[in-house]
Amino acid sequence: MKPGCYTALATPFTPDGLRIDQKGLEQLIDFQIANGITGILAVGTTGESPTLGWSEHNAVVDTVARLCRDHCLSIAGAGSNNTQEALNATAHAVKRQVDAVLLVDPYYNGPSSLEIRREYVAPIAARFPGMEIIPYVIPGRTGAQLLPEDLALLNQAHPNVSGVKEATADPNNMRRTRACCGPDFLILSGDDAMTFEMMTDPAIAGGGVISVLSNIAPAAVTQLVQKLAAGDRESASTLLEALTPLFGLVTVKTTETTPHGDVVCRARNPLALKTLMRLLGMPAGPCRPPLGKMTRKGLDVVLAAARQVWTENPDILKPIERFFGVRIEERLDDPRYREELFYSDY
Numbered sequence: 001m002k003p004g005c006y007t008a009l010a011t012p013f014t015p016d017g018l019r020i021d022q023k024g025l026e027q028l029i030d031f032q033i034a035n036g037i038t039g040i041l042a043v044g045t046t047g048e049s050p051t052l053g054w055s056e057h058n059a060v061v062d063t064v065a066r067l068c069r070d071h072c073l074s075i076a077g078a079g080s081n082n083t084q085e086a087l088n089a090t091a092h093a094v095k096r097q098v099d100a101v102l103l104v105d106p107y108y109n110g111p112s113s114l115e116i117r118r119e120y121v122a123p124i125a126a127r128f129p130g131m132e133i134i135p136y137v138i139p140g141r142t143g144a145q146l147l148p149e150d151l152a153l154l155n156q157a158h159p160n161v162s163g164v165k166e167a168t169a170d171p172n173n174m175r176r177t178r179a180c181c182g183p184d185f186l187i188l189s190g191d192d193a194m195t196f197e198m199m200t201d202p203a204i205a206g207g208g209v210i211s212v213l214s215n216i217a218p219a220a221v222t223q224l225v226q227k228l229a230a231g232d233r234e235s236a237s238t239l240l241e242a243l244t245p246l247f248g249l250v251t252v253k254t255t256e257t258t259p260h261g262d263v264v265c266r267a268r269n270p271l272a273l274k275t276l277m278r279l280l281g282m283p284a285g286p287c288r289p290p291l292g293k294m295t296r297k298g299l300d301v302v303l304a305a306a307r308q309v310w311t312e313n314p315d316i317l318k319p320i321e322r323f324f325g326v327r328i329e330e331r332l333d334d335p336r337y338r339e340e341l342f343y344s345d346y
Contacts, residue, residue, distance in 0.1 A: 001100050001132050001163050001186055003207030003229060004038025005222040006075060007214040008046040010270050010277065011060055013285035020056055022063070024283025028215070029067045031282075031323050035218035038208065038225075039073030040064050041102060045141065046212050046270045049077050051288035054085075058092050065096040075210075079104035079136060083120050090124050090131065100132035102165060102210075107142040117150040125158035133160050138167035138190060148173065152180035165190040165210050166198070175203040192221070193247040196240050199228040212269055213246050216276060220316045242313035245305040249273055254297040256346050265346075267298045275341050276302050280317070281326035292343070299342040307332055 009032070012024035032040055042064035043049040043057050052060070061076045068074040078089035078101040086103060093101050103124065105116055116135075125133045135154070139145040145168070154161040164181075166174055167190025177187060189195040189209040198206030208229070214221040220243055227236035249272040256265045271291050277284035279302070286293075294302065309316050310328055321328055331337045 001073065001075075001134065002038070003186060003225075004073075005208055005214055005218075005225040006039040006041055006073070006188070006210045007032050007037050007218060008041045008044040008210050008212055009064065010215050010274055010284060011043065011047040011052065012283040013288065015285060017286045017288050020060065021283055021285055024285070025060065025063055026067060027283050027324070029064060031319075032214070032218050033068070033071045034323060035319055036222050037072055037214060037218045038222065039075060039099065040068055041075040041077060041210055042098075043077040044102060044136075044210070045104075045138075046215070046273065047077065048270065048288055048291070051291075054089075057089070061093060061098065062096055065093075065098045069097070073099040075100045075102050075134065077102050077104070078124075079106075081106040081109050083123060086120065087124055087127060090128055094128055094131055098131075100134050102134045102136050104136040104138065105142040105144045105146055107144065110144050113145060113147040113150045116144060116146045117154055121146070121154055121161065122158065125154065125161050129158070129160055131160060132162065133158070134163050134165055134188070135161065136165040136167070136190065138165075140167070140169070148177040148180040151177060152182075155181055155185060162186060163188060163207075166206075167191050169194065171197065171201065171204065174198060174206070175201070178204055192243075192250065195225065196228065196236065199225070200233065212250055212273055213243065215273060216246065216280070216282075216320070217243065217316045219319055242309070242316055245308040249276060249302060249305055252294065252298045252301050254295055254301065256295055256297065258346055265295055265298065267294050272298070272302050275299065276306055278341060279303070279306070279331060279337055280320055280328060281324055281331055281337075282320060293340075294342045295346065296342050296344075299338060303332065303338075 012021040076093035080086040163186030195209040224239040252267040
């Protein structure tokens with residue numbers, strides 16, 4: 001893999017949520033390619049991999065691999081909390097000639113870092129030495145964590161483990177990864193809001209991002225990474241400021257009132273992202289249960305962020321207008337476009 005901006009692609013569903021919207025999926029991929037993305041990740045968290053059947057999972061990988069070929073790089077999500085499933089998914093990705101696979105730390109059953117290395121990543125890296133393997137470290141989702149020391153041991157034993165998607169939100173962990181793994185190891189941000197810090201901190205020396213927000217703004221996020229890689233911190237800072245209103249959409253927290261008192265409601269990725277995609281007229285469809293809809297307050301947060309970007313930096317969203325033939329101002333202002341996007345009560 002090479003440094004750059006990779007989109008963690010959302011999976012579009014039909015309005016009833018029962019099937020993948022194949023035409024919409026192809027449109028989303030073409031939109032990314034047209035806007036200069038470095039690569040596309042199929043069926044990650046943003047792609048709702050937990051609610052895809054394996055036949056659906058493989059079908060999305062097939063489409064991404066086919067359409068990316070000769071245009072940009074492709075990554076297949078292949079992680080599981082079952083090593084055999086991950087081996088099977090990686091074998092499928094190899095057959096489809098993707099450029100890399102992403103292996104999220106095993107979730108729920110909570111293996112130690114030692115076990116993640118020996119019983120999960122290493123067997124897959126050894127079975128498929130010609131495939132780039134990218135561990136995905138996100139303890140806030142998985143309850144487990146591959147530590148920098150074990151990551152370095154993997155890299156030493158298996159040269160195809162040459163990068164990581166880092167989503168610990170802990171700069172000290174990132175610095176430790178760089179210290180353990182050396183200067184040539186690729187550290188990709190797994191959190192849009194931390195990309196700037198990761199790429200400007202010489203003790204981290206991040207190489208780019210696997211981005212959620214590039215579903216909406218692939219050109220702008222790609223330019224941010226390119227400016228940072230070129231050392232143009234001033235231009236990158238301007239882009240960062242323009243994109244910042246969107247960073248909060250990865251997780252939207254609101255306080256909701258119930259008959260028993262106030263509660264915090266947390267709409268996690270990809271719910272807010274897909275809500276915005278639907279609002280703007282992009283193929284998305286609903287999230288699959290157990291993800292559902294936003295609250296009215298949550299939708300207001302999404303609307304406020306989109307309106308701020310559209311008012312202050314419309315060039316970030318204009319590619320959507322051109323590619324999908326929509327009028328963003330109309331879609332942000334007309335209540336008809338948000339009728340199905342939120343729960344009417346708590």
